[in-house]
Amino acid sequence: MGSRKASGAGRKRIRSESKPLLGITMGDPAGIGPEVIAKALAQPRVRRLCLPLVIGSQSIMRQTVKRLGLRLDVVAVDGHGGAAFRAGQISVLDPAEQPLSRVKPGVASSEGGAASVAFIKKGVRLAQLGCIDGIVTAPINKEAINMAGCHFPGHTELLADLTKAKESGMMIVGGPLKIMFVTTHLAIKDLPAQLTRPKIEKGIRLAHMALTRLFGFKRPRIGVAALNPHAGEHGLFGDEEGRLVLPAARAARAKGILASDPLPADTLFGKAARGEYDGVVALYHDQGLIPLKLVAFGTCVNLTVGLPIIRTSVDHGTAFDIVGKGVADPGSLVEAIVLAAGLAARRQRAQTT
Template structure:
């Protein structure tokens, strides 16, 4: 039996996936659960290992009690109770904090799969993901670049992208985890056009901007300087912009990145399409380090995420901050109150 879908007045039920149990995911989730700001935003359900959650809460000496998630009871929880949906058939064997292993990698995948199943069944209004570790995930036999591609596969989504929101900036990425020397062949007109469409979808559907102004970043210094510093602007980016405009999207010409992000921060553009990972993340983290939120655009479910990794170097030390998780919950909760399934973008 699925939970009744949330209304604008209700607190949405959000699934918080534990991520890699050997990272800081369990710690930041536990700290967030003890923060009243979280329960004012949503009714949280932890999707992860119940024993790990219990140990983490006890270690941090938090006034919380773990109970099993039961969607049929409407989540009627007493004060201090934490609902956990644990998909694992047996408790995790002993593992070392801060170390990548196949066991914890497989567990992190199981948590994501369970969260997607619950969200698609209507038992969760959205998913907020704690970080996974790509090495551990690959050790377990799951060869995805990251969360985004795994979620797209699980939901059978073909057009999707990573938008990161922080401070005044909303940035859609054309490529993400790609070596710089491999970028140019990947920046096709089709791929850039897809990023522009997804930026438009994200800004209209998720943020309610009727006719968003999208700044499109150039790849090369000075937007190539008429081919002097590269020609990707004329061969790939400008043709993608032309197609987007023909579809009614307000996209800029390829603009030098060193000025575009400043213009976007001042409000000249509602969103930016970045060509590669660091081009977008450096300005984002300069203006909103620790409060950025990763939003996957195009999925049939809501998914937001923290802007940090598993932080193996501090896992198990009790010093991890939960502010980024709270920011991700804020975005997911706001979206869940007015959510309707994403439809296909126009081509």
């Protein structure tokens, strides 16, 4: 299918729609972001739940749709007010003044990194202005954004800076699990030194915030994972539980948060999956991601907690090794859109009651 330019009806027409308007940022244009976006927006389920506006490269979106053989028409728009939301159309808002020319599929580059940052900044700005109801982000490449002079570890830190959030963190949602992370990308050998009581308290606080404000739990039960086997066995296998985790949990309970004492991770996640806890605080990356991906591989969603805007994302990277092969799975992006639409709809209802 081809592409065309659209303009016209403004914000008033869009806000008369009952479905949330979501900005979907392309991520690194050299990655699988364009492919999973095209595949996701071809699904009727997504169209039933939201009005999707792609923020990214119009030319790359058009090339991707053509390569995949999808019966979609890419519509380039000048602003969110000119977006078209009819079946078979993808509205693309491209913040770049010129089409990307030096982005090679599957290769990190400064141009690709700069473009992915520009897409994010545009999406955040539209969300802050209330033009869109939330953003859903396709994956960026950390090497590429650093090549472009954007020195952030990833999306979460960049978004916190752009929105001036006082504190934020990463929650991953998948299947029956909602897991807040105290630390993320950190070497295991550095973990004990990096775990502090304030960081654990923050993780519990953000988990409570997400479960109450975003998911609607009135009194969420939060399971707090221990660091060591058997929760340290009273200091036999380590003292972090008694020295750090337990005091943090007690401090949270003193503020009315239903946080557990540190629990052995090998049993906690099973209890959470069975509904005994509404959310879990994991102390490090693999502690939470292994059970998540066991129960919901390919459909997990990254949710940034603490921002003034709704932001969800995929749970995978740019996958440069499979770009252009047509095999990228859009499952995580579909779930990220579904979650963002649900959160936005819940927020809209709360604002009207």
